[in-house]
Amino acid sequence: MKYAAELWPVLSDYEKDPDYTLSKLKNIGYDGIEMFGISKFTPSELKALIAKSKLVLSGYQLPWTQFQGNQLKQTILYQKELGNKHIIIDALGGPWESGHKISENTISMWQAHAARINQINDELKENNMDLTYHTHDYDYGELIEGTVPSLEILLKNISPSVNIEIDTGNCIEGGKSPSKYIKSLKGRVPFVHCKPYAKSLQYEVRLGSDKDENNWSEIFNSAQNSGTKWLVVEPESLTLGNIFDVLDDSLKQLKTFTKD
Template identity: 30%
Template sequence: MTLPIALQLWSVKEDAELDFFGTLEKVAKMGYDGVEFAGYYGKSASEIKAVLNKLGLIVAGAHVSADQILHRIDDVIAFETELGNKYIVCPWANFNSLEEWKEFAEQLQHSGKKLSEAGLSLVYHNHAHELVTVEDEYILDLLLNSIPSNLLKAEVDTYWLEFAGVDAVEYMSKYKGRTPLIHVKDMAQSKEESTEIGNGIMNIKGIVQQAKLNSVEWLIVEQEAFTKPQLVSVEIGLNNLKKILAEA
């Protein structure tokens, strides 16, 4: 069993800001199967879809701000439906109290219901701060346990789990069938930043094996710190991930 690999375009945001469509072309030539968006650089859904079709790239998902998801969900639905994307990912949220998190969960559920009615899925992407324990429960678990699985899924960011001291493979196993998207990101020896997949200390093979058990739809490469040009690094990561995937 193999899995398609997408690139989270935040990894190459400087290049995308200069030449969005040119960057997509370079990503396609590397051999990525798809992309996960982190902004559209002023382009319309129809323009982007035409370029993706030409390049043979599939939309794996899109990071859409919490503000848009909570307050402009109809606009999100219209744009993402035209683009051909079914996974709307909330990339970041942070609050100072448990009560605020619970209120956020209620709002997310409302948006998740609207997305579900439109044939789309709401997904939450974690960082490290959601792995803080409140009342004997991780904040991330609170979100996932308080919202029905058909209205909120998880995009597990394996790097941030490990950064928070949580075993990524073990955590993924808790949510089999609820993790359509997985962020694969390797950790540098310093344990302070990310690096190219395969050049760090993460158990990438174990993550890939668990991804298969979880019925994951997309492995998504992401990198946030670089010692080489961004496009060079994400190509190294892709090639290393393909080798690991073939062995897993």
């Protein structure tokens, strides 16, 4: 397994100075970058920018809107030129109301999302790409219509070829065990988001500290046995200092728990 940085924690820095941001992540010791959001660059420009940093593009998180109608064709064309085969849905539902409003958060809505995910997956496969769904805390812990979490609805209805990106901190926040989920989805978890979390401090906790509730050794072993390719580091702290320093410390600490 290799280590990637998620772009989200340094998004504001990246928007100001993308070249410096990516080069800084490489200098810290990351192997790859998981991109996030709609890029202001052409695919050839972004490809050159990533190549210059010597990072590998591990995958690309995109909003649900980029998978709808004719926009999906544009997304495929962009990602083809970029040279990326790993497409990630960044969210469905939640406080962002991605794909549906909070008032529409029903079992039938999630079943409709699953049907659309299967259609997207089929089209991506025709273009030699794969599809992954990124999870959030509500996917694990919020019972839709008081019965079952959204992730379970999706897993019951989507194709086994659709991957799942387990976010460890979000999983714990949702009341579940990330290592158990990774094990249960063997072969379907190419990316694991490594996010420190503590119920008392939320995301204001350092990776590997006494208060971090992630069992990193267990998570690493589960990921390794499940065929995970990338451990994607995504601290979301706002109070622990410079985010590059946090990403640096997070990578160093993670490596102490994830020795082969």
